[in-house]
Amino acid sequence: MIDRAWDLPELTPDRRDAGLIRVPVEQDVPFTRRVRALVDTVEFQRLQYISQLGLVQRVYPGASHSRFEHALGVYHNAARYLSHLRLDERFVSICTPKDAELLLVAALLHDLGHWPFCHPIEDMALANIPDHEEFAREYLLGDGELNKVLRTVWDIDPHDVLDLLVAHSDNPSRQLLRSILSGPIDIDKMDYLNRDSLHCGVPYGRNFDRNRLISSLIINEAGDGVAITSKGKTAAEMMVFARYVMFSEVYWHHAVRSATTMFARAFFELRERIDLDGFFRDRESTSIEKLRDTGRDTVTEPLLEGIFGPRRMLFKRVAEFAAVQDGELFDALAHRPYRELRELTNQLQQELLGSTSDESIQLLIDAPPPRREVEFRVDLYFAKENRYRPLSTVSPVIEALATRQFDDYVKKVRLFAHPDVADSISQPRLEQAIRSLSSR
Known part of the structure; x- marks a missing residue:
């Protein structure tokens, strides 16, 4: 029997207080008065005007969904996780109903600090560029509408929400909640894989059993994270495979990376001439x-007009190096700081094309940033043995696709060139130039 203290309105949609809001595909998201109060704040409404996938839309036209829609989906997943976990004695011994409310709020606000094209900009790791977590801190702790709603409507300290988004404490309940919000099988991935796949018009991110995964959730042996029962093994494997294929075919699709690399170079060159605070706070269209x-009238104009102008013109892929097949060339370019990669790009352009980037930018290198993907680590519980085992030790799928770094298989080094010069770049000469420059 469920403790009546856990009878939260967001978890009992038959209550009068719990309305519904519809998001694709046919999701009835619990929409209580206090959830509406958060959604209606100025700070949350801005997410309507920031796309979830940014430059992916230049390749997949349907990928125009917003972080607003995604946030509602993540909150819905939080409610589903909690509806299941509140039946788990170990979970309710660690987390209170107030902790559950905190998770619901953090799920809804987890992308609060994102700005237009946040990930390509953050991947460059440039000085004087704040990370989106700083913006979340400002929105949560500032004297704004959101802060007041959290305190007066939810009776939640905004510092506690921030602690879930940016860890400061390490008590078991907070660690457990964070693993639900951002972990191997979390409410964020559970939504974006499905939603991104839907809007891109591809099946890859929707081919795993979300209901089976949620119903198999338990608390891990240490009590500081979630695990799954053996019944969820196949669903977890399919989720890992879905993520792998979505990275391969969507997020790191070569044309998406061409647009992303063009944007990154243009932003780097123009960043000191832009009011960055305004840029980060504006709607995406305004930014x-x-x-x-x-x-305008700079070397970045062809890059920006090729992405955002009336005629789409992306740079063409002229070479591609994977860590496994082309280790030497991959290592020569991958995981470099952006400034260093830019300098190498300029030298390579001069070597191959006889022009400098001051005249025009004709060559770009796209390489995985220094920050690498986090491995997929989750425990599997075997009830008959009363034993937890790492999923990677019993699953060939996890071993092949997750315990080895994504970068080695999906995040390839690619070289892109302006369409006017792409055909003039020969592969042997390009490879020789890379070896020569990287050895200096």
Whole structure:
């Protein structure tokens, strides 16, 4: 029997207080008065105007969904996780109903600090560029509408929400909640794999059994994270495979990476001429126009117009190196700081094309940033043995696709060139130039 203290309105949609809001595909998301109060704040409403996938839309036209929609989906997953876990004696011995409310709020607000094209910009790890967590801190702790709603409507200290988003404490309940919000089998991945796949028009991220995974959730042996029962093994393997294929075919699709690399170079060159605080707070459409205006009559104009202008013109892929097949060339370019990679790009352009980037930017290198993917680590519980075992030790799928770094298989080094010069770059000469420059 469920303790009546766990009878939260978001977990009991038959209550009068719990309305519904519909998000694709046919999800009835519990929409209580206190959830509505958060959603209606100025700070949350801005997420309607920031796309979830940014430049992916230049390749997959349907990928125009917003972080607003995604946030509602993540919150819905939090409610589903909690509806299951509140039946687990170990979970309710660690977490209280107030902790559950904190998770619901953090799930809804987990992307609060994101700005337009946040991930490509953060991947460059540039000085004087704040990370999106700093913006989340400002929105949560500032004297704004959101702060007031959290305190007066939810009776939640905004510092506690921030602690889930950016860890400061290490008590078991907070660690457990964080593993639900951001872990191997978390409510964020559970939503974005499905939602991104839907809007991109591909099946890859939707081919795993979300209901089976949720119903198999338990608490790990240490009590600081989630695990799954053996019944969820296949569903977990399919989730890992879905993530692998979505990275391969969508997030790191070569044309998506061409657009991303063009954007990154243009932003790098123009960043000191832009009001960055305004850029990060604006709607995505406004930020794009400010960037295009700033780039007029500069070497970045063809890059920005090729992405955002009336005629789409992405740089063409002229070479591709994977860590496994092309280790030497991959290692020569991968995981370098962005400034160093830019300098190497300029030298390579001069070597191959006889032009400098001051004249025009004709060559770009796209390489995995220094930050690498986190391995997929989750325990599997075998009830008959009363034993937890790492999923990677009993699953060939996890061993092949997750315990080895994603970068080695999906995040390839690619070289892109302006369409006018792409055909003039020969592979042997390109490889020789890379070896020569990287050895200096």
